[in-house]
Amino acid sequence: MRELPLRTQLRLIPLLLCCISSSAMPAGLGPLVVSPDLVREGGGKAPVPSASPATAGQAAPTTGAARTTSPAGPKAGSPGVTTKQGTTSVVQPVPTAPELEPGATEIRAEHIRGTRSVETIAEGNAEVRRDDMVLTADRIEYREIDDEVHAVGNVRLKDTEASIAGPEARMKLTEHLGQFDTPDYWFKREPHEKTGIDAAHTSPWSNMPLKSGSKSSSRQKQSQATSAQREVSGGGHADVMYFQGENQYELKNATWSTCQASDPDWYIKAPELHLDYDREVGEAHNASIVFKDVPLLWWPWADFPLVGQRQSGFLSPTFGVSNKVGLDISIPYYWNIAPNYDATIAPRFMGRRGTQLATEFRYLTPTEKGESRIEWLPRDNVTGEDRALGSFQHQQILMPGVFGSIDVNGVSDKHYFEDLSSRVSLSSRATLLREGRLSYATSDWWNASAVVQSYQTLSGVAPYQRLPQLTFNANRNELAGGTSLILRSEFVQFRHVDEDKPEGNRLTLYPQVALPYERAGYFVTPKFGVHYTHYDLDNGLPAVPGGPLTEGRTINRTLPIFTLDSGLIFERDTSFFDKAYVQTLEPRLYYVRVPTRNQDEIPVFDSARYDFGLAQIFSENLYSGGDRIADANQVTAAVTSRLVDGETGAERLRATVGQRFYFDDQQVTLPGETPRTGRRADILGVFSGRVSRSTSLDSAWQYNPRDSQTERFNFRVRYSPDIGRALNLSYRYSRDVLQDLDLSGQWPLGGGWYGVGRITRSLKENRITESIAGIEYDGGCWVFRAALHRFATNPEDVTQAFFVQLEFNGLTSVGSSPINLLRRSVAGYGKINDPVGDRIFGTD
Structure with missing residues (x-):
């Protein structure tokens, strides 16, 4: 779908040209004012001028809608301003021209002559002004009766939105009719607010x-x-x-x-x-x-x-090349159905696969919005099968506080994205969501929702369906003494496409009470809750691993949970490089106590072990979902130091070191998981911040003191002094799992050329998993881009795609755009012909 670029509206203001006054005056005359009746915008007839004794050299009255002046001050050898006063001629100095009233017209020139209320002729650096319009020429004639101007020689018309230059122009100002001979023109317009x-x-x-x-x-x-x-x-x-x-x-x-x-x-x-x-x-x-x-x-x-x-119409065709589809050409047609409805229909011709038809439809009303997309490829030339994609997203306000949404996605086969998409983010998708959601939130302390959710599985193990999931949550934190009452509740019916998987219902109730005590420099927050879970199983776990499912049964689990969170906050003023900062020191202790309950008979519907990190070591449970509540008798100790800008309050640097200490061995695990032993968890260290105006740094380290080995280490540094200049280096290490080095960047090469690229290498497997090589050229009002993208969809398969685009700024582009690819892949990538765009999201 598209949103048209804002183009300049060229409105030649009351068409510019000369809006002029008239009067018979010799060179050097003072202001000449024309009656407003002679220049009317209503299209009415101008009155016929009455006979007047005024002749060339006589002054007209200085009242009316327009005035004519010569350059300020009489010149030597130039006539002054002459008026009749009885029988005496008096030479008067030219007065300073007062500011123009709205709609009034002013003429300036070296020589001005004409007949009062009929015609004014200005010669020599002639200039006409009306409001913010200025017309200049060697010679300008203005006929008041017709409100017509005729400019000859070096004619130039300018206002706030237009500039036109040429040898001759003739124009009726009020009616905006006329012509400009052999003009060079330029129009500019601020974009309208989008609707x-x-x-x-x-x-x-x-x-x-x-x-x-x-x-x-x-x-x-x-x-x-x-x-x-x-x-x-x-x-x-x-x-x-x-x-x-x-x-x-x-x-x-x-x-x-x-x-x-x-x-x-x-x-x-x-x-x-x-x-x-x-x-x-x-x-x-x-x-x-x-x-x-x-x-x-x-x-x-x-x-x-x-x-x-x-507007409705064909879009510029796009084309590209990939080893999966061959030559790839798309010719979209955009249909602007209404201001709040539009559609795009795009035939796609693929050299290896055949012809695909894609459609997209969008809508927006005060209470709902959404879009749908359908792709259909009849009889793929490679597989011989019909292939299709369908997607529908809808959001709606049903009534105040009641929201509904639908998100449905599906493809004809699990290799659809891998074969037909040139995007690694799509080619590597494992599941497609299918969900309907209804939520209610009219209060600031409670909310409820109902969800129906399933997935199409493209690879890996299929997740459970939730048919349905009902939740009710509440949090009252305005009670006496700062006491907070919290309730988390949920009912889920789990179903699975595999008949060999256990199914059933789960009800969870988790009421809690917290007593936060906060003072300047420290805080203490004890919290106590009771976690109750009830299972009504259609069939249970096998009696022996790999055996048949057991008969349905009910299981109840009740666990008291106690946590105590506490911390200190110290601050001191400091300075670095003559700049004032505030440095903090923030030690924190977090204790959790959960008794042991045997949970081996409970199926695993949605639980998995959380990734170990700072967020996890300050949480109650090792596991996500509700099927495993880990036993715990442990304390986490951590200290954080922050460097805060003394003037703006912005955080510049942050460093944290933390470790969890266990008082008991682990008893509750997931199936096949080895329980933890020992009293100390891994040490975690995190450092992040902006070390300079252009350089940011993020790093995380997980160290195993028992084996004296690093378990994980992530490091990323980014240097980006300006749009179009970004360099990134990252390194990821996970013991026995992965070791990746990633380099990416965009940088000017000189002469308007830019290089952009990325390379990700697996040091563990000794191969390149993804690479991008591209160039860009900024021609000032056009940009050329080319990029080659290569990525591994699996260890044995590699997809390659080639993008070429020629973009004419403000009009159109030809070819296939690599911009979205570069934005996803190169942190800090900036569109070189969009310097005012957002550095992350920008404009396409």
């Missing part, structure tokens, strides 16, 4: 369209929405520009480009070009895009957005 789908939703299908009705055309991909919007502008040259009413411009033998150079690298060329700023659309007939003097694309008829609206 509807554009404001609330972004899509991976982004390309601003060049629309066509029933005729062929192309359309550009649109940028992803960002909070940082930029001014959009464009212009070109024409044999003639016709003003056809306010916001309507017709150009003959014209060009249009966002390049500001007099000889642009690219431009649209058309015998007829119409700019309609009422509809915010530019329309071109027999048009072509010319790049470096070479025509690239041609349409019999096409139109393109001038500002920020979406």
Whole structure:
């Protein structure tokens, strides 16, 4: 789906040109004011001027809607300002021109002459001003009766949104009718605030369209929405520009480009070009895009957005190459059904696989939004099977505080993404979610939800289905003495696609009471709860491993749980490199006591061991889910030190070291898990922060003091001084599991060229698991990108994809975009022709 880029609206303000006054005056005359009745915007008739004794050299009254002045102060050899006072001629100095009232017109020139209320002729550096419009020329004639201006010689029209230059222009100001001969023009317009789908939703299908009705055309991909919007502008040259009413411009033998150079690298060329700023659309007939003097694309008829609206029409075709699908070409058509509904239909031609049809539909109303996507490939040339994908997401406010959502995804076979997608994030997916959810939250202290959830499994072990899952949670923390009452409750019915798996219902109730005591410099929080679980099993675990399931039964488990969390906070003022900081020292102790209960007969529906880390050592349970509550008699000791900016309060550095100490051996485990022995857990160390304005560092270390070995170590450093400049180095180590080195970056090579890439190497397996090599060139108003992506979908299979894109800033792009790939793969990647975009999300 697309959100069209905001293009410049060229509104030639009351069409500029000269809004002028009139009066018969010699050179050097003071202000001449024209009656407002002579320049009216209502289209009424201008009154016929009455006979007047004034002749050239006589001054007109200085009241009215317009005035004419010469340069301030009389010049030697120039006539002054002459007025009749009886029989005496008095030469007066030229007064300083007062500020123009809204709608008033001012003329300045070296020489001004004419007939009062009929015609004013300004010669020599002539200049006309009305509001924020300025018209300059060698010679300007203004006829008040017709409200018409005629400018000759070095004509230039400027206002806040347009600049037009040429040898001659003629224009009726009020009616916005006229023409500009052989103009060079440039328009700029601030983007409109987005509404509807554009404001609330972004899509991976982004390309601003060049629309066509029933005729062929192309359309550009649109940028992803960002909070940082930029001014959009464009212009070109024409044999003639016709003003056809306010916001309507017709150009003959014209060009249009966002390049500001007099000889642009690219431009649209058309015998007829119409700019309609009422509809915010530019329309071109027999048009072509010319790049470096070479025509690239041609349409019999096409139109393109001038500002920020979406339009129906073909998108620019995309193409690429991959070893899985061969030559890959897509020709999307965008259908702007309504401001809050749109769709995209995209035939995709794959050299090895055949022709696929993809459709996407989006909608947005005040109470709901969603999108659906369908892909269908009839009879894959490789597998001989029909292949398809379906996806539907919907969110809705059913009533105040009541929310509903649906998220359904599915594919025809488990190898669909691996065969037909060039994205590693899709090719490696193990499951596809299918879920319906209803939630209720009208209070700030309790909420409830109902969920129906299942998965399509593409690889690995299928998870259990929840048919349904009901939850109710409450937390009252405003009781006397700061006491908090907490309730966590859940009912789940578990089902599985494998008949050999146990099934049943689980009810969990976990009421808790906490008594937090906090003072400046320390805190103590004791908490006590009772965790009750009831199982109603349709069938139980086998009596012996691998044996048949036992008959259904009920199981109850009740466990009291006590925790005590406490800590101290010390602070001191310090300084580094003459900058003030606050350094903290924060020791913390966390004690957990859970008695032992034999849980071997309880099936494992959703429990797994948490990844060991700082968050886990300050938690009650070793396991996720509700099927295992680990016995515990343990204390965690940790100390954290932070460095905080003394002026802004921003945290610059943080370091933490912690360890858990056990008073008893572990008794409760998952099936097949070896229980822990010993009294000390691994030591954890974490260091993170911004060591300089451009450099950030993150590291985590897990050390086993029993074996004197490092269990895990992660390290990442990032240097990013500016957009388009980012270097990343990361190292991941897990004992006996993995050892990966990752390098990525984007950096200018000089002359507008940028290099971008990533390489991930498994040191354990001695092979490259993923690599990206790309180049970019910034031509100022266009960008070229090329990237080769290679990744391993499994140890024996490798997918390769090639991306090539030529983007014309503000108009369209040709080829397949690697931008999303580069953003996902290279931390800090910045789109080089979008300097105001967000550094992480940016615009496409």
